[in-house]
Amino acid sequence: xxxxxxxxxxxxxxxxxxxxxxxxxxxxxxxxxxxxxxxxxxxxxxxxxxxxxxxxxxxxxxxxxxxxxxxxxxxxxxxxxxxxxxxxxxxxxxxxxxxxxxxxxxxxxxxxxxxxxxxxxxxxxxxxxxxxxxxxxxxxxxxxxxxxxxxxxxxxxxxxxxxxxxxxxxxxxxxxxxxxxxxxxxxxxxxxxxxxxxxxxxxxxxxxx
Amino acid sequence: xxxxxxxxxxxxxxxxxxxxxxxxxxxxxxxxxxxxxxxxxxxxxxxxxxxxxxxxxxxxxxxxxxxxxxxxxxxxxxxxxxxxxxxxxxxxxxxxxxxxxxxxxxxxxxxxxxxxxxxxxxxxxxxxxxxxxxxxxxxxxxxxxxxxxxxxxxxxxxxxxxxxxxxxxxxxxxxxxxxxxxxxxxxxxxxxxxxxxxxxxxxxxxxxx
Numbered sequence: 063x064x065x066x067x068x069x070x071x072x073x074x075x076x077x078x079x080x081x082x083x084x085x086x087x088x089x090x091x092x093x094x095x096x097x098x099x100x101x102x103x104x105x106x107x108x109x110x111x112x113x114x115x116x117x118x119x120x121x122x123x124x125x126x127x128x129x130x131x132x133x134x135x136x137x138x139x140x141x142x143x144x145x146x147x148x149x150x151x152x153x154x155x156x157x158x159x160x161x162x163x164x165x166x167x168x169x170x171x172x173x174x175x176x177x178x179x180x181x182x183x184x185x186x187x188x189x190x191x192x193x194x195x196x197x198x199x200x201x202x203x204x205x206x207x208x209x210x211x212x213x214x215x216x217x218x219x220x221x222x223x224x225x226x227x228x229x230x231x232x233x234x235x236x237x238x239x240x241x242x243x244x245x246x247x248x249x250x251x252x253x254x255x256x257x258x259x260x261x262x263x264x265x266x267x268x269x270x271x
Numbered sequence: 272x273x274x275x276x277x278x279x280x281x282x283x284x285x286x287x288x289x290x291x292x293x294x295x296x297x298x299x300x301x302x303x304x305x306x307x308x309x310x311x312x313x314x315x316x317x318x319x320x321x322x323x324x325x326x327x328x329x330x331x332x333x334x335x336x337x338x339x340x341x342x343x344x345x346x347x348x349x350x351x352x353x354x355x356x357x358x359x360x361x362x363x364x365x366x367x368x369x370x371x372x373x374x375x376x377x378x379x380x381x382x383x384x385x386x387x388x389x390x391x392x393x394x395x396x397x398x399x400x401x402x403x404x405x406x407x408x409x410x411x412x413x414x415x416x417x418x419x420x421x422x423x424x425x426x427x428x429x430x431x432x433x434x435x436x437x438x439x440x441x442x443x444x445x446x447x448x449x450x451x452x453x454x455x456x457x458x459x460x461x462x463x464x465x466x467x468x469x470x471x472x473x474x475x476x477x478x479x480x
Contacts, residue, residue, distance in 0.1 A: 063416060064441075064444060066408070066409065066412050066437050066440065066441070068382055068383040068387065068409060073436045077434055077436050080436070081435060103434065104433075105461070105463060106438065106459070106460030106463070107461065139352040140353050140468075143347075143349045144464075173277055175277060175278070175279045176279065199275070200277060200282070203275050224313075224315045224465075225312065226289045226312070228276065229315065231275065232275070250315070254314060255349065255464070256464055259349075
């Protein structure tokens, strides 16, 4: 038998305690710091703080939208699976359109990736939604293009695509002009579904545990 | 319209090209380097190479097991969702027992987390399986404890738990004594479901794309 902490709540508490000891959070308002603590918890890296950026209203806007029952639109199944349903305040629908049967045809038609094509199926639900992108830079680029074509606006964009091609650029494009939508992002190559889902989980419920 | 690469295959190719330019892979055999490239691709960080460790036979053993139709046992739904089904050589079952109805009762009984308790339901399928841990350190600790209680052996353990409490220690325990099971791991706090799923995807299919 190994000697390790076997109680889930104790593990959470100790993790958050270590993170608050090690991470530089003092420049952030307390409620945003709580979000960043959860992002750090999801990836094991305290230095992501330096790459984090959020609109002043992102947290409040996202939290209110969730309380009002808005849908959560996710770019990948991994993101959707990472969202803790019992934290959601209004049994909010968690939607991922990536595997809808019409997506490959749309991708061919708009000459873009399947991830970008899946955004087209969000249009009717975009207004007031929480948008979460944790995988594909092309999804974030396409979302911004769609926002230039419509006046519908999500309540918040959680933009955390990851990788070597387009991740930096798409997150920079979001931060430079988020089309009047409050946003959170992690600049650079890092990101991913666990961090993106953690952002939703942090916004969904004020308490850490 | 933004200027970005919209073709999925081109994005993959360019990503892998950038990774191979930037990452120090020369000390690794070519087939293991291909695995590490995919792990890097999943997280956006080329410096994980330094924390990667694998048994000499891990790749061959895992690949053969998958060809033989073995199940893939995952500690979380996010890992299960990250496995690309069309890469699997034998329509291998992808199993996550975390949400089985008996898990909370088992957790209480063994005085451990739900993630650790879910391992108990793996016992009958452990022999010859591909085991993937991408979330919970307690799951990896409990797996090693179970291997001390049985002679059944997985074909490979892909041990990638993440975080601040037990992640370093459980991966160290795996590397120090993997109970005669070939393994791959990423030492330190980093890990997670995307990296763990990427390891399966890399083992499942020789070609990168």
